Amino acid sequence: MHLLGRGELGFHLDLGESAGARRAFVILRRLRVDAEIRTYRRRAFDRAPRTQLVVEGGPHAIEVLTEAGVLGRDRLPLDRPPGRVVARACCRSAYLRGAFLGAGSLSGPASPHLEIRTPLHAGAAFVRSVASAAGVRMRVIDRASHSAAYAKGWDAIEALLGVAGAAETVLALEERALVAGLRGAANRVANADHANLVRQSAAAHAQLDAARALLEDDAGAYLTPQLQAAAELRRRHPSLSARELAARADPPTTKAAMAGRLARLVALHARERDRTTAPG
Secondary structure, eight states: OEEEETTEEEEEEEESSHHHHHHHHHHHHHTTOOEEEEEEEOSSTTOOEEEEEEEEEOHHHHHHHHHTTSBOTTSOBOSSOOGGGGSSHHHHHHHHHHHHHHHEEEEOSSSOEEEEEESSHHHHHHHHHHHHHTTOOOEEEEOSSOEEEEEESHHHHHHHHHHTTOHHHHHHHHHHHHHHHHHHHHHHHHHHHHHHHHHHHHHHHHHHHHHHHHHHSGGGGGSOHHHHHHHHHHHHOTTOOHHHHHHHSSSOOOHHHHHHHHHHHHHHHHHHHHHHHSOO
């Protein structure tokens, strides 16, 4: 609020985004309140553009702002509007929508966080009470320069946006969450398949080394016919899976049986290698 002299007042709403200012400008015009939108660039930090909604404090404008619960009867801005402003469900939805447009922010998606900032604790507590009456849980935090009513988690955030009438935003968030879930599931499946392929490749390599060593060494003479057949199959088909080798056996056997024979070949090879490399 600006004191312009001779009892005249001016009201400036400073915003980082122009959407809220344009929405308020349209509403004020419908109520026959003179207003204008100005833009400027900050002189500090990133010099981001800012938007101001400027309202001249004439008698009609003050009457409208008082009726809307922005000003009190003393013409001073209220920390919290009177209860009549949010008495009905539609009014609570409109209040939360305006509060979010004017002072809200949404961040995510890794750690979703929605907050509505207010200059004082009383304002943030009022936003929380309005949200609670609409069935949405919010918390209040006090910081050095301001207070804020905030919600964490997509469920609470989508509920608040739904009450505020942001149906398209809720659908976009749900779509993004669904896509992220599908992408995560696909990545997990791909990683699991890759890990399985790596394990199968390492196992097949160890089986091939064991089959070659045992068949070319004297130890091969002591192998049972089943183990000899398994070793020959692995040597002839180094890239086949245990299931495929089991189908080629004569007679065909099960995957579990073939895997067991190949495991015994690897164990025998390791035992022979340890015996030949042992000192003495």
